[in-house]
Amino acid sequence: MKTSVATVCLSGGLVEKIHACATAGFDGVEIMDADLVTAFESPEEIRALCDRLGLTIDMYQPFRDFEGVDEETFADNMRRASAKFDVMERLGTDLMLLCTNAGTATIDDDDLVVRQLTQLADLAAERGIRIAFEALAWGRFIDDYRHAWRLVERADRPNLGVCLDSFHILSRGHDPAGIEGIPGEKIFFLQLADAPALDMDVLQWSRHHRLFPGEGDFDLTGFLGHVLRAGYAGPLSLEVFNDTFRQTEVVRTAAHARRSLTWLADRTAASHDWSDARIVEAPQAHGVDFVEIAGADLHDLDQLLGQLGFAFRGTHETKPVRLWTAGRARVILNEQVRLTEPRLSAFGLTVDDAAAASDRAAALGAPPIYRRTYRGEVELRAVASPDGTEVYWNDQDPERSWVREFVGGDDDSAFRGEIDHINVAYPWQDFDEAVLFMSSVVGLDAEPPADVPGPRGLVRSQVMRSRDRVVRLPLNLAPPTAPVPHRHLAVRVDDAIAVAERAHDRGLAFLTIPGNYYDDLAARFALDPDLLATLQRLHLLYDRDETGEFIHFYTPTFGGLFLEIVERRGEYDGYGAPSAPVRLSAQRQMVA
Structure with missing residues (x-):
């Protein structure tokens, strides 16, 4: 599975975005025209940076407001396209995203559109460039991917195909099953985005409220299944316009984006013959093993737990950590972490296979947590969640494993809880x-x-x-x-x-x-x-x-x-x- 992401998804300048994409493990990027225009680095320098970081430049996008125009406007559009082809050659990419005209189209005539697409494709072919035609959900005359495909099919140029964008298709309620009628080799690119179910102007919905896969209400698993059955073999790419993501720390957001693609690919592979995208199955938690509260001075919480009726089970043999229990409710007070105020810092889950849970987390890019352990102590597998809260997995009986490391207490709680x-x-x-x-x-x-x-x-x-x-x-x-x-x-x-x-x-x-x-x-x-x-x-x-x-x-x-x-x-x-x-x-x- 090859992955890609549009630079518009991330905050910062173009160089920052590219570094973040490489750090997150993406294979390629879509270079957004606005990001390149505002960069001080030349296209050649951006190309060299991507080469050095192991990233392909999968597409240059978008080229807007091209088709459905009068002859004078069309001539100027061809001039604009030629200038952008120059930039693409300098970048070293051969694929341009062409969005359906949402601003300057004045002629609703499919025959005219086919002629104009054909001339653009022929001009691009002279430069070794391919065109991916995408139906915008708010296109003036073309807003349905099936309409865009009919026009591409009629133009009949080997370097002219379609770009499928989940938002543009699913936000309009179009049936994605029709994707399976498009030959896989004519689907030049795939862009993925989730979104919440909102009743609002589709342009504003798209510009401000897209989400990464798994965070909204779209059936992206079903959508991607149709694309795979059509025979698409290109990268899975993210194009997510979201005000939050364009303000948050770029490396973290890129990792978040990459995790969403891995999740989507795994979910889709589970119901399709796509074995190279499978990862370890999600663990099924059977209970909460413990909850940890961290802080510099937690003696007030010792008093509170005692007043509630918890039993003091003792202090850890090697660490300034205390354990209180009431039946299966286990609360750890950790004074190793010097926080200014107490914080719920970690929790553990009981699972059948802690190693498998840890392997899945690693495949999804969750950073592992390492805590110092001494000989004879139980080492629990753990990862850090995005805000630093630690998640542990345990497949052993806690009373016979890690609880035994606490000494000096007893199990005389006033109640049994969980x-x-x-x-x-x-x-x-x-x-x-x-x-x-x-x-x-x-x-x-x-x-x-x-x-x-x-x-x-x-x-x-x-x-x-x-x-x-x-x-x-x-x-x-x-x-x-x-x-x-x-x-x-x-x-x-x-x-x-x-x-x-x-x-x-x-x-x-x-x-x-x-x-x-x-x-x-x-x-x-x-x-x-x-x-x-x-x-x-x-x-x-x-x-x-x-x-x-x-x-x-x-x-x-x-x-x-x-x-x-x-x-x-x-x-x-x-x-x-x-x-x-x-x-x-x-x-x-x-x-x-």
Whole structure:
């Protein structure tokens, strides 16, 4: 599988973009005309740089507003094309992207368009150049790839073919099955982009809201399958116009882009005879092995965990790391990492084959994590997620493997629990990348996103979860001008009220919930008065739907995190979303 990417996808100058593409492992690049025009380096210097870095220049793009024009305009367009052919020869590329005319076309006449395409192809042939004709979704007279192919077929020139762009085809709702009727050798180039399902002007949708594969709502696996069955053998290339990607750090975005292509190729290869694109199958997580909180001084969290009823299992034999457990809920406090405030820094997942999970992560470009271990200690395989949160895999019984490295404690927890969910928050510029990482590398499935009202605007919540719903990872995205939401760890118990009562007796300070919330509960649900009074006294929150009930409470925040205790009754599967605005407001009140 050969991969490519349009330089328009990335931030920075052309030289920066090219270096980032090489670092990310792309095989080639599409040089965007605007990137070259604004570069101080000559086409020959750009060509030499790509040669030195092992990158091919797969296409020069775009050439716009050519066909469907009067003779005078056409003559000038041929002059423009000839000048661009000069630039292409200096760059060392032989393929030009020709977009259907969206600006200057005045004549809706296929016969005229065929004649004009034929003359352009003949001029290009004299220079050894090929033309890839692409139907823009907003083309004035040609906006359907099937129409563009009919014109190319009629022109009948060996150096004239089509470029297929997933956005232009899928955004208009065109049936991609027709791609299989185009001979593979006449599909000169393939551009891929995902996008969210939006009801808006298609040009604005394209210019600002494209996403990398796996981050939107397009069926790119099905789309690519049609292209492969047609016989296309060229590179898979990304052309993603997105305001966020053109502002974020270029090396990281290029790695993000490359990961998306690997993910798409693997997904497509799974249902097609395309063995060279397969990677190790995504791991299926069977549970959360542990959650780690890192910081310079975590003694307040020691106290909090003790008040909640966790058991202190001891200190690591060789590291300033402590372990607290309550049944299968294992929380590691790591004071090796000198952070200014506590942070949820890592989590581990139980899988059948940790080596296979690590191999898949490597194939997807996730950087491995190495932690110092001494003889006899368990070495867990791990990678860093885009924001640095570490993800570990363990295929052994933790109690018989790494837990035994902690000494000086016991297992006398006040309750038996397990990790219900890990809530991880991201700034706006990292959110889509995080979703792709958790789906492609970690192997979690994305649920439909939801919006939660907060004091600073809507917080977008995207739940990632394992297929058996044992591992739950809600990802939160705050409004662009709001602070990044706190991360938190939720522990599921059999009796949240009993845990709260004991924690209250031990002096735990609960997150204070306003009395108005309980007045609203009384109005929404016909709760037993004694239960309502208990909820209010202990600052517990409550939700109910047709499947069951949800009782939960929160600790105060410590730095950038807090803990939650939850009880699920019946088949309740949510997260108490109606209570989330109250929690957000209460947390804001505590720091005001």
